Amino acid sequence: MLDHALPDIDSWTLLFSNNGLPVLRITKRRLDEMRADLDRVDARELAHLILQDPIMTVRVLAYIQPLRGRALQRDITTIASAVMMAGIEPFFHRFSELFTVEDQVREAGPQALLGVLQVIRRAQRAADYAQEWAIWRHDINMEEVRIAALLHDLAEILVWCSAPKLGLALQEKLKTHPGMRSADAQQQLLGFTFLDIQRELCRVWHLPELLRTLIDDDNADQPRVKNVALAVRLARHSSHDWDDPALPDDYAEIGELLHITPEAVRQRLGLAPMPAREADGQEP
Numbered sequence: 001m002l003d004h005a006l007p008d009i010d011s012w013t014l015l016f017s018n019n020g021l022p023v024l025r026i027t028k029r030r031l032d033e034m035r036a037d038l039d040r041v042d043a044r045e046l047a048h049l050i051l052q053d054p055i056m057t058v059r060v061l062a063y064i065q066p067l068r069g070r071a072l073q074r075d076i077t078t079i080a081s082a083v084m085m086a087g088i089e090p091f092f093h094r095f096s097e098l099f100t101v102e103d104q105v106r107e108a109g110p111q112a113l114l115g116v117l118q119v120i121r122r123a124q125r126a127a128d129y130a131q132e133w134a135i136w137r138h139d140i141n142m143e144e145v146r147i148a149a150l151l152h153d154l155a156e157i158l159v160w161c162s163a164p165k166l167g168l169a170l171q172e173k174l175k176t177h178p179g180m181r182s183a184d185a186q187q188q189l190l191g192f193t194f195l196d197i198q199r200e201l202c203r204v205w206h207l208p209e210l211l212r213t214l215i216d217d218d219n220a221d222q223p224r225v226k227n228v229a230l231a232v233r234l235a236r237h238s239s240h241d242w243d244d245p246a247l248p249d250d251y252a253e254i255g256e257l258l259h260i261t262p263e264a265v266r267q268r269l270g271l272a273p274m275p276a277r278e279a280d281g282q283e284p
Helices: 009-018 025-035 043-050 054-067 079-086 088-094 101-106 110-136 142-151 154-162 164-176 182-190 194-204 209-215 223-237 247-258 262-268
Strands: none
Touching (some): 009 154, 009 194, 025 088, 025 101, 043 088, 054 079, 054 154, 079 088, 101 110, 101 154, 110 247, 142 209, 154 164, 223 247
């Protein structure tokens, strides 16, 4: 476990690439249960399990890219396709020795474990939002959008897993400086941002170009990227409660994406109706 920032992005990339990355405890448990009876494993059920776990998802995508060979012209951008290409038995053989996020971070204390699980839960919620909106928009491949939202903050999750003290320090800095941008806090503590690390990891792991595009907010003029970016923003802004001052702007932009009103967005989220004056756009 690291207690300090590494000197450059290459060092972080090397750390994450040369070590087996931990998965969620529930992922390991369910995979072990499936491994005990491979003849009854359903590929769709397996893909659904993987798509709840950001680290397991990226491990599968990184594993499958070199296997696709020259005969397959298109990148493999979905977990269902990856599982089918690998085959059930080879897949379980490759991922037979897994260790968990919970075990890796436990020694750092309960606050560190809570911190990393909160970030993972935020990624899961972002993926759920992105998938729901992709279906609403009749996206050509909603799983690609789900994966992009799930992996959008992957570097943050990995830093929490390997250096929870830095994760806690970042959390504290943002808490004591409410107006500070998260990227600025990352730059101060690490010397660069999570996005910088993530872009390099995408390159080293040869992740599909499509997913790299969908993960990168710089491409947010594209509707699919906007779908992902807004899902990530909503999950982040609502991670503690639904009173964050940034949420009304989120509802408005989500409404533009889905061609519905901000109030309809709130209803789809299961929130109480806004007071009449606010719903009409008047100052409360």
